Amino acid sequence: MTKIVVVTSGKGGVGKTTTSAALATGLAMRGHKTTVIDFDVGLRNLDLIMGCERRVVYDLVNVINGDANLKQGLIKDKRVENLFILPASQTRDKDALTQEGVEKVLNGLRDMEMEYVICDSPAGIEKGALMAAYFADEAIVVTNPEVSSVRDSDRILGILSSKTRKAEQGEGDIPARLLLTRYSPERVDRGEMLSVGDVQEILAVDLLGVIPESQAVLNASNSGAPVILDLESDAGLAYADAVARFIGEERPHRFLTAAKKGLFGRLFGG
Amino acid sequence: MGIFSYLLPKKQNTASTAKERLQIIVARERSGRGGPDYLPQLQEELLAVVRKYVPVDPEAVNVQVDRESGCEVLELNITLPEGEDD
Numbered sequence: 001m002t003k004i005v006v007v008t009s010g011k012g013g014v015g016k017t018t019t020s021a022a023l024a025t026g027l028a029m030r031g032h033k034t035t036v037i038d039f040d041v042g043l044r045n046l047d048l049i050m051g052c053e054r055r056v057v058y059d060l061v062n063v064i065n066g067d068a069n070l071k072q073g074l075i076k077d078k079r080v081e082n083l084f085i086l087p088a089s090q091t092r093d094k095d096a097l098t099q100e101g102v103e104k105v106l107n108g109l110r111d112m113e114m115e116y117v118i119c120d121s122p123a124g125i126e127k128g129a130l131m132a133a134y135f136a137d138e139a140i141v142v143t144n145p146e147v148s149s150v151r152d153s154d155r156i157l158g159i160l161s162s163k164t165r166k167a168e169q170g171e172g173d174i175p176a177r178l179l180l181t182r183y184s185p186e187r188v189d190r191g192e193m194l195s196v197g198d199v200q201e202i203l204a205v206d207l208l209g210v211i212p213e214s215q216a217v218l219n220a221s222n223s224g225a226p227v228i229l230d231l232e233s234d235a236g237l238a239y240a241d242a243v244a245r246f247i248g249e250e251r252p253h254r255f256l257t258a259a260k261k262g263l264f265g266r267l268f269g270g
Numbered sequence: 271m272g273i274f275s276y277l278l279p280k281k282q283n284t285a286s287t288a289k290e291r292l293q294i295i296v297a298r299e300r301s302g303r304g305g306p307d308y309l310p311q312l313q314e315e316l317l318a319v320v321r322k323y324v325p326v327d328p329e330a331v332n333v334q335v336d337r338e339s340g341c342e343v344l345e346l347n348i349t350l351p352e353g354e355d356d
């Protein structure tokens with residue numbers, strides 16, 4: 001059985017690609033055969049975050065159009081077994097993604113016995129985002145603790161409950177879980193940032209995880225190694241926990257409280 | 271922060287303002303979705319008809335589809351302005 005997962009948000013720049021890369025890598029590290037697909041047609045970026053940008057020959061649209069077969073389009077990760085990347089096309093033609101085309105690619109991945117297919121959605125609620133979500137069995141809604149991101153997440157949740165194939169076929173809502181990223185417990189303590197409880201109360205969905213605001217994410221993208229490979233970082237560990245919860249393990253949430261400061265830090269710290 | 275922050279007046283808690291504003295807008299946006307695609311149009315035309323006879327606010331006409339034990343009910347609520355009972 002292949003599970004298709006869309007990583008979506010409505011609002012741009014909240015951490016979908018960072019999350020897709022981490023989730024796919026984390027699943028593969030645990031031995032699950034996984035492909036991560038970049039649906040951001042025109043704005044390919046997942047290849048950079050995965051560190052395989054120089055190995056891109058064909059892309060999603062090439063495979064859809066039959067210019068290349070699926071095996072030619074997939075890039076096999078060099079660090080982690082069982083991990084494949086299908087990059088987005090750089091074409092500006094937004095109609096390049098068709099429902100039949102995407103279905104064909106997903107069926108090909110089913111034939112390859114992928115366990116997970118992670119669909120990195122573009123921002124917005126237009127065609128690209130709808131296409132990334134349409135065939136999903138499950139959704140991860142990436143949200144930042146900030147008003148416009150939370151509102152957009154609620155809109156996306158509404159869209160997910162009516163615009164997926166499962167919803168159209170009357171199979172009901174696909175399960176959707178919240179991943180709150182760029183969380184800063186210090187700012188929550190100071191009353192400057194919505195808390196994880198606030199966001200959960202507003203969106204009323206299950207919480208998959210909380211990823212702290214972390215320098216490690218920029219370091220990871222600089223070097224093209226998904227942050228989950230850095231298990232000395234807070235963000236890397238938080239993503240590893242989220243992956244464990246995703247496959248049904250129980251993990252307590254970490255990094256929700258501000259690090260305690262010593263007397264010196266309390267007097268002079270920022 | 272640091273020692274001097276204790277001397278400054280406490281800043282207001284903007285997170286709680288954000289939460290209140292979000293709760294209101296999200297509730298409003300949710301109520302307008304999930305129904306059939308024709309609902310907004312239906313609401314607009316109904317409003318126009320009602321307004322031929324009674325001057326009402328746009329919010330006065332509320333159309334909603336409810337599912338009750340297997341059958342769908344189109345619920346229509348029109349609030350008339352006060353003091354119109356002549």
Ligand SMILES: Nc1ncnc2c1ncn2[C@@H]1O[C@H](COP(=O)(O)OP(=O)(O)OP(=O)(O)O)[C@@H](O)[C@H]1O
Pocket residue numbers: 009011012013014015016017018019040121122123181182183211212213214215217218221235
């Ligand atoms: N936990 C985090 N801590 C710090 N920075 C982060 C974190 N998560 C994401 N970022 C930064 O936020 C920016 C946007 O991340 P990313 O590209 O993953 O978002 P996106 O939702 O895919 O954006 P788009 O909508 O453009 O596709 C990047 O610069 C990334 O490094």
Ligand SMILES: [Mg+2]
Pocket residue numbers: 016017018040045120121122
């Ligand atoms: Mg992205």
